[in-house]
Each structure stands twice: as C-alpha cells, then as structure tokens.
Amino acid sequence: MRATRDGRRDALHDDAFRYAFRRSLSVRLASAAALEAVEALDAEPDGGPDIVPVLLATRAALERYIPPDLPPRVSSAFPLYGALAALSPGEREFLLLLHWDGLSAEDAARAAGQDVRQLPAVQARCARMLSVGPAPDVALPAVLAAVDPALSLPDRELEHSRGSLPGAAIAGESRPAGPVPVDRPDDGPMPAGDRRGAAPRRHIQTVVGAVCLVLIVAALAVALVPRTAPGPAGTTERLFGLADVVAVIAATSVEPTVVDGEMRILQRAPVVQIVKGAADRDVLTLDVTGRSTLERPYSRNFFPPHQLVFLVREANGVLSPIDGDGSVLILADRRRGEATTIAGDPVALPNELRDAIDAMPEEQLALATSGAAPGSLDPESIVGIRPAEGRDAQNLPQSLLGTFRAATGAGEACVWFEFNGRPVLIRWPDGFSAYLREPSRASADRDPEAERRVLTVLNERGYPYVDEYRSTPFIRGVPTGNRGVCGGQDLEVWDIAVAPGSTLLFY
Incomplete structure (x- = not known):
C-alpha cells in the first residue's frame, strides 16, 4: 500500500491502534503494533488503502507478544470473559472484528478465516452462555460494546503514536514547498571597492566553519574510540536502593479489576523470594496499571523464567513497580543470579543484589553428568x-x-x-x-x-x-x-x- 493521503493513513493507524489496544490493554504495545503494520503496508507497491490488510498485519505484530488463543482482556467479573474464552480463537476473532473493530460480516469472516454463514450460530452460542435472551443479533453487540476497552482510550494517545509515522509533520509546523530562497540585494553585487561588509562576513564564516570542523572531529572521536563500559549495575543499583521491596516472582498474567470505582490492572504473582523489604511471602498483588507488563515475547513454556521486580509502596499500601525502565526484569539464570531486560538484553546486577538472590529449589538432587556444556553435542543418533516434517509432536x-x-x-x-x-x-x-x-x-x-x-x-x-x-x-x-x-x-x-x-x- 502506498498511502498517498496522510488522512487515510492516519485513520488506518488509529484503527490498528484500537485493534491492538482492545486485545492487550497496553498503550505502548498498541502503538508499536500499529506503527509496524502501517509501515509494512506502506512499503508494498501494489497495496490499497484497505483496513483488512492493516488489521492482519497488526495481529501478526501482536502475536509475537500475546498468544493468539488468549481471550480479550475484559474483566473476568463479566460473564462475557468466560463466554468468549469458550469459543475457538477464530470464532472469537470473528465476533470481535465485527462488533468491536467495525468490519462488515464478510470482511470479518475473511480476516478471521471463518465462514460468514456460521455467524448466526456463533453469536447464538455465545449469547446462550451469556443468557442475553432470544435475540443475540441485537443483545450481543450491546454487551460487547459496553466492555469495549477502546472506549477508555484517550485521543492524545492516538495522536502521540500517530506522530511517529514516517513523514508525519510536527504539530504546528509548516513545511516549505521548495528550497528556501537566499536573500540577495536587488541592486547587484557589492562594488569591488567597498570591502567593509565582506570582511566581517568572511570572518564569521571562517569561525563557524572551524567550529563545525572541531565538532565533527569530536563526534568522530567519540564514535570511533572504544568507550569505557558504563559503571557496573548503575541503574539496578539505584533501583535496589530506591525500592521498598525487591522480589523474585513467578511470571503470571494481569487482570483488569475495579478498585474504588476505577479500573486498575493488577498482577497477583506467587512469590519465589523476597530479596529486600517486608511483604507477603506467598502472593504479591501488584498494581501495574500503565505498565508495559504485557510487552514481552509470548512463550509456550509451562515454566517461564521468573521476574525480578523493584517495587515501591504507594500511600494506600499497594505495591507497584518503580516508574521508568528496568524495574521489571527477567531472572534469566536462577543458578547464577543473572538478569535481562524484558527484550532479552543482559543487565548487570550489583554484587549485593546478585548474592542475595536465592531462587533455586531447596533439596536439589544430583544427576550423572557428562561434563559437556549444553549445545556442545549435535549428534544424528x-x-x-x-x-x-510439519507434524506437531504434541x-x-x-x-x-x-x-x-x-x-x-x-x-x-x-x-x-x-x-x-x-x-x-x-x-x-x-x-x-x-x-x-x-x-x-x-x-x-x-x-x-x-x-x-x-x-x-x-x-x-x-x-x-x-x-x-x-x-x-x-x-x-x-x-x-x-x-x-x-x-x-x-x-x-x-x-x-x-x-x-x-x-x-x-x-
């Protein structure tokens, strides 16, 4: 798709953003998925301004982080959550594309890989689980509309993300239609005998050129000369000092919950170890509203790696991660106390913290080992x-x-x-x-x-x-x-x- 009109491209971006937000409740993840989808289709020479390819590209970007069979993040207090969870992923996507994302029945079926003739049966089955009455084609859309996560999405988030599209103009800035003309005197060149104005101008130009040269050389020196590695564990050492509680927790899902009339995103995480501070040693309830806790690659492992979290206690006593990057890490190696960012980049931990981490099970049993490192054998036997090939072993x-x-x-x-x-x-x-x-x-x-x-x-x-x-x-x-x-x-x-x-x- 070559989006020749910025307005159309902006509209497609907003549709993709809302699609991703409805399924993740993460503003940052919705923005990343929408930008990736629009940019990918911008690069296709023969594409047209069609919403279906944009949503398909958004879904592909989203599925790297959220499992495709995960029901939408509506509160589990609603019967709708269980009803949608009981549908197959394709059927559920069919309904959501139709009633949340505004596609026609034909386009929704095409995007979800479903038969459009099955729509009445799918809606009736979902409605029966919700007990919404004998007219599911009327009642079900109303139930879905009432819990549409995009209703709470501020316009400023869409505008902020939209500003990251390639070629997007800065708000309030007008771009010149062509080269900016250079002002010249109307009466021709300066007379040769009058040098009073030329010399200072050439002097200024010389000084400016010299300064620019110095800056360029300095920049090259910084870029080419090997840098000293940043101080060990600087960021995590600061977080370790600021945190009221530092804990190793088992990775778990988050849940939208109404607290005092306000929708909050809570994470109830089993505790592996309280490294610092006083907190419940069985389960921690963390308020992660506004945090990008969903923005991690989706894993099929039954036992995903633990998280290392740096928490502060709010005025109401609730624990939440410290604002900023690095307060939620992956404990990549339980034996050595090594951590990474959510994206998998290594993170240095201060010695005091690394030595305090003791997340391995007690009473381990010895196994006979070969002495070879994992990955060192590549046998055919x-x-x-x-x-x-292609058959699922499961x-x-x-x-x-x-x-x-x-x-x-x-x-x-x-x-x-x-x-x-x-x-x-x-x-x-x-x-x-x-x-x-x-x-x-x-x-x-x-x-x-x-x-x-x-x-x-x-x-x-x-x-x-x-x-x-x-x-x-x-x-x-x-x-x-x-x-x-x-x-x-x-x-x-x-x-x-x-x-x-x-x-x-x-x-």
Whole structure:
C-alpha cells in the first residue's frame, strides 16, 4: 500500500491502534503494533488503502507478544470473559472484528478465516452462555460494546503514536514547498571597492566553519574510540536502593479489576523470594496499571523464567513497580543470579543484589553428568522416531511417543528414556540437577494421584527441563558404550543433546 493521503493513513493507524489496544490493554504495545503494520503496508507497491490488510498485519505484530488463543482482556467479573474464552480463537476473532473493530460480516469472516454463514450460530452460542435472551443479533453487540476497552482510550494517545509515522509533520509546523530562497540585494553585487561588509562576513564564516570542523572531529572521536563500559549495575543499583521491596516472582498474567470505582490492572504473582523489604511471602498483588507488563515475547513454556521486580509502596499500601525502565526484569539464570531486560538484553546486577538472590529449589538432587556444556553435542543418533516434517509432536499417538522415567535415593536421582520397550539411561549436560516438585493445587484437585511430588530435571539455568512421565517422540544423543543401573535396571548409557536454556515442558 502506498498511502498517498496522510488522512487515510492516519485513520488506518488509529484503527490498528484500537485493534491492538482492545486485545492487550497496553498503550505502548498498541502503538508499536500499529506503527509496524502501517509501515509494512506502506512499503508494498501494489497495496490499497484497505483496513483488512492493516488489521492482519497488526495481529501478526501482536502475536509475537500475546498468544493468539488468549481471550480479550475484559474483566473476568463479566460473564462475557468466560463466554468468549469458550469459543475457538477464530470464532472469537470473528465476533470481535465485527462488533468491536467495525468490519462488515464478510470482511470479518475473511480476516478471521471463518465462514460468514456460521455467524448466526456463533453469536447464538455465545449469547446462550451469556443468557442475553432470544435475540443475540441485537443483545450481543450491546454487551460487547459496553466492555469495549477502546472506549477508555484517550485521543492524545492516538495522536502521540500517530506522530511517529514516517513523514508525519510536527504539530504546528509548516513545511516549505521548495528550497528556501537566499536573500540577495536587488541592486547587484557589492562594488569591488567597498570591502567593509565582506570582511566581517568572511570572518564569521571562517569561525563557524572551524567550529563545525572541531565538532565533527569530536563526534568522530567519540564514535570511533572504544568507550569505557558504563559503571557496573548503575541503574539496578539505584533501583535496589530506591525500592521498598525487591522480589523474585513467578511470571503470571494481569487482570483488569475495579478498585474504588476505577479500573486498575493488577498482577497477583506467587512469590519465589523476597530479596529486600517486608511483604507477603506467598502472593504479591501488584498494581501495574500503565505498565508495559504485557510487552514481552509470548512463550509456550509451562515454566517461564521468573521476574525480578523493584517495587515501591504507594500511600494506600499497594505495591507497584518503580516508574521508568528496568524495574521489571527477567531472572534469566536462577543458578547464577543473572538478569535481562524484558527484550532479552543482559543487565548487570550489583554484587549485593546478585548474592542475595536465592531462587533455586531447596533439596536439589544430583544427576550423572557428562561434563559437556549444553549445545556442545549435535549428534544424528536418536532414540525414538522423528516425526514427519510439519507434524506437531504434541498430537502424536502414544505408540509414537517415548517417556521419561526416574528413580531417586540418597540425595541423587537417575532418569531414563524408554521408547517401545527400549530404555536408555541418560547422562546430562554439565550444570543440570533435579528436585522433587510439588504439584500445583489445580492438578491435585483434579487428580488425587497428582498429590505426590514429581521429579523434575533442572537445566543449566536452573529452570525445569523435563518431568518424569513426560512424553516426547525422541531424544538425540551419543551412546557412551557404558552401562549403568537405574530403578533396578541395567541400562545402556547415552549423553543427551540439549540446547542451551531449553525445555521440553511446553504446550
């Protein structure tokens, strides 16, 4: 698309911004997705000013950070949240594109990959779960309109984001239509005999040129001469000193909640460790309203890395992250206390803070290791069957899956992988260990057998790599030629190949 009219491009930007905000409740993320979508379509020579391609591009940008199957961030107090969550992602998107984003039924179906003839059935199913009466085509749009997040979106946020579009003029600034003419005397060049005005002008020009040259040389010196690295942990050291509470928390979702008649975004996070300050040691309720906590790459891991948060206590006693960048970090390595930004850039921590972080599980169990670092093996040998290209390993029948099993004793653990009656004892990369993990309350409630603790292997960064009884089609590794005993069995030993920082616990 070549957006030849700024007004049309601005309108498409605003539509994309509202689309992303409705699904994320994040102004910063909505702006980034909208700008990326409009700029991407600007670069296409044959595109037209169509809202559908813009929203599709916005969705693609958004899905790098928010899972596509996540229901919209309406408050869970509304029955609508459960009704929308019960629909398939395509059906839900169909309804939202129609009733929130204002597309026609045909365009909404095309953008969501749905059959437009299924609209009455989808609306009726959603309406039944909401109990809105016998006329879903009338009542459902009213229910959706009442909770449209874009209703609370200030115009100034749209204007601010719109100003970042390429070629956008600064408000109040008029651009010249052509080169600015140079003023010259109407009566021709200065007479040769009169130099009184020329000499000072040439002197000024010389001085200005010399100053510019000096500035250019200085700039090149700064750019080309290696710089001294910034002081170690300067930003985090300042945050560590300012914070009332510093905590390591398990990553969790945020929830819109009405507090004293005002919509606030709260995060109820299980506590891994209170590093500094006094706070609840089980669950922290954080007010993250206005924070970009959703702006992190979406992960399918069951156990995403913990967050390291620097918090201040507001006048009402509620904890919230310190304003500014760096107050919410990712604890990338639990063993060494290493952190990164949400985007994955390394962050230096002051020694006092790094030494105080103790987020590893207690009572770890030793595993047999090979001494090789994760990622150092790249073998062709496998135990199991490699699935056909493009086939999702999670949907394979049990007959095509192998299973991890384990045994423990005397502070140690051993793990073997068994496929179609062939077991091999695993020797792990350097830095791996194991522990007995408590089951989640939800798992225990569903299955009394799940109350027993599950042996979990931890990777070199201290995060879960695999559980016993986890199934997978195959493992890659190198047979050592040795044999070992595990669970009362005499087994051949393999050195398993594992990518750095990886996990098999994902959905």
